[in-house]
Amino acid sequence: MTEAVLGIIGGSGVYDIPGLENPRWLPIESPWGQPSDAILFAEFQGLKLRFLPRHGRGHRLAPNELNFRANIDVLKRAGVTDLISISAVGSLREHLAPGTFVLPDQYIDRTHARPASFFGGGIVGHVGFAEPVSARLRALVAKAAGEAGVALSDGGTLVVIEGPQFSTRAESEMYRTLKADIIGMTAMPEAKLAREAELPYATVAMVTDYDAWHPHHEAVDVQAVVATLHANRDKAQALVSAIARGFPRQVEDDPARTALDHAFMTAPEARPSGLMSRLDAVAGRVLGNANGK
Numbered sequence: 001m002t003e004a005v006l007g008i009i010g011g012s013g014v015y016d017i018p019g020l021e022n023p024r025w026l027p028i029e030s031p032w033g034q035p036s037d038a039i040l041f042a043e044f045q046g047l048k049l050r051f052l053p054r055h056g057r058g059h060r061l062a063p064n065e066l067n068f069r070a071n072i073d074v075l076k077r078a079g080v081t082d083l084i085s086i087s088a089v090g091s092l093r094e095h096l097a098p099g100t101f102v103l104p105d106q107y108i109d110r111t112h113a114r115p116a117s118f119f120g121g122g123i124v125g126h127v128g129f130a131e132p133v134s135a136r137l138r139a140l141v142a143k144a145a146g147e148a149g150v151a152l153s154d155g156g157t158l159v160v161i162e163g164p165q166f167s168t169r170a171e172s173e174m175y176r177t178l179k180a181d182i183i184g185m186t187a188m189p190e191a192k193l194a195r196e197a198e199l200p201y202a203t204v205a206m207v208t209d210y211d212a213w214h215p216h217h218e219a220v221d222v223q224a225v226v227a228t229l230h231a232n233r234d235k236a237q238a239l240v241s242a243i244a245r246g247f248p249r250q251v252e253d254d255p256a257r258t259a260l261d262h263a264f265m266t267a268p269e270a271r272p273s274g275l276m277s278r279l280d281a282v283a284g285r286v287l288g289n290a291n292g293k
């Protein structure tokens, strides 16, 4: 049996997790460049937790400046076995009012200027992504929300835009016609890279605004987002605590853990050794490590 290590990526407004045991911020180096910040190592009732503030402490990095590959790589190096990501999102549906939590089960990727894969440059790999969210993690989060008394809408499609600007009204209306339910700027390529790193992944989204489509609500601005984040801070913390309390202490089966079993096209003898060592944390299980293990 392997011990579970829960990774949490904190989004806008979430730069720390209070109430953890033995917290220590440890910088971790990555061959993929600079991650957003050091990782907060801690425990919670016997569960190992690793927390990374996506935009860095003090919110120094814009969504389009994030080094998503380094972030996923360092979380994997920190021993994370399961990854829950927290995001502030806009609502594209009347019934998803600000303050609502949503657990999307699908994404639409509208980002276009971010490195979105660990593979390429001599090692070609393709992972399946039809079901981008771990159904097991979603069920755990939904159960935790029930226990914490936090209302949560389970399922839905999150469209991810490049940002950092919010959408035009026409774009916002177009995303509604694409059947997207919520809109954000960071779940892609994060979710893709988590899958390539064989990490089960789920987004916990908190609705902060009605984006730009709603006839009776002002178009989104940062002030509105921050106000909703502050007003719902206690709920968000209660949800995170309940997730950690109920999280299994041992690793459970998940299809994401074997995502790389049949992913690589490149013949073993054609794989560049420099790239193999760069992939040691992400894909060492199937590629072997730099020492040829």
Ligand SMILES: CSC[C@H]1O[C@H](OP(=O)(O)O)[C@H](O)[C@@H]1O
Pocket (backbone or CB within 6 Å): 010, 011, 012, 013, 054, 055, 062, 063, 086, 087, 088, 089, 163, 184, 185, 186, 187, 222, 225
């Ligand atoms: C401050 S609103 C825009 C900003 O908030 C969201 O970030 P995160 O997903 O990290 O919570 C959104 O994606 C944008 O980056």
Ligand SMILES: Nc1ncnc2[nH]cnc12
Pocket (backbone or CB within 6 Å): 088, 089, 090, 091, 161, 166, 167, 183, 184, 185, 208, 209, 210, 211, 212, 220, 225
């Ligand atoms: N309306 C919106 N669009 C994109 N990202 C967001 N994050 C919070 N609200 C958002």
